[in-house]
Amino acid sequence: MSQPRSFPYEFESQKEILFYPKKPEIFSGDILEIGPGRGDWILEMASRSPEKKFVALEMGTQRYLKLISQIEKNKRANILLIKGDARIVIPQFFCENSFEKIVVMFPDPWPKKRHQFRRLLTVEFLALLAHVLKKGGLFTLATDSAEYIDSVRQNLKQVKELVIPEKNPSDSPPFPGYLPTYFEKKWKSEGRKIFYLTTVKN
Numbered sequence: 001m002s003q004p005r006s007f008p009y010e011f012e013s014q015k016e017i018l019f020y021p022k023k024p025e026i027f028s029g030d031i032l033e034i035g036p037g038r039g040d041w042i043l044e045m046a047s048r049s050p051e052k053k054f055v056a057l058e059m060g061t062q063r064y065l066k067l068i069s070q071i072e073k074n075k076r077a078n079i080l081l082i083k084g085d086a087r088i089v090i091p092q093f094f095c096e097n098s099f100e101k102i103v104v105m106f107p108d109p110w111p112k113k114r115h116q117f118r119r120l121l122t123v124e125f126l127a128l129l130a131h132v133l134k135k136g137g138l139f140t141l142a143t144d145s146a147e148y149i150d151s152v153r154q155n156l157k158q159v160k161e162l163v164i165p166e167k168n169p170s171d172s173p174p175f176p177g178y179l180p181t182y183f184e185k186k187w188k189s190e191g192r193k194i195f196y197l198t199t200v201k202n
């Protein structure tokens, strides 16, 4: 019988982690976005809340380089951009109770059964997010995959620190002032249904 596959950390951990504008001495932040892609969401949110410190964690090299030019063009001083895999970067650099909000919008859904071991939002990763969230902090997921959101709901049953509030409609924006991302606009324009899930750290 074949063994369940696990994420290849050895390979990812050998890749260089990069920082823009520079590697900070103390790692801190208010809002963490994992997988910003083109960065529309974080650039706009950071411009609306200049008093907040944003961290964008992106593993794609080309996306990281494009994000640097966007941050420079928009003159945004309140974004720390990190190139690396969230599964490697978060435990290495961020402490317990760091963020008030963590967002993962339109993570790669890996719909094929044989690829699902690559999905980001495993029980272990959700527990890691719970660890770095402040008490009362929010973790928000948006996706167009009903199956993915169901799997995250299942995984959350094993992460007691992250609680799904009773009033948590999956079809309306997860918090006041929420903005749609690039992928969200794209999928909506194609008529796809979007699902949201927000949890609170107890």
Ligand SMILES: C[S@@+](CC[C@H](N)C(=O)[O-])C[C@H]1O[C@@H](n2cnc3c(N)ncnc32)[C@H](O)[C@@H]1O
Residues within 6 Å of the ligand: 034, 035, 036, 037, 038, 057, 058, 059, 060, 063, 084, 085, 086, 087, 104, 105, 106, 107, 108, 120, 181, 182, 183, 184
């Ligand atoms: C489908 S795109 C979504 C981009 C954006 N959030 C949006 O909604 O428009 C997923 C993004 O997550 C990034 N990503 C995937 N896995 C990651 C990981 N483990 N750590 C950091 N970034 C990751 C990908 O490189 C890609 O930019």
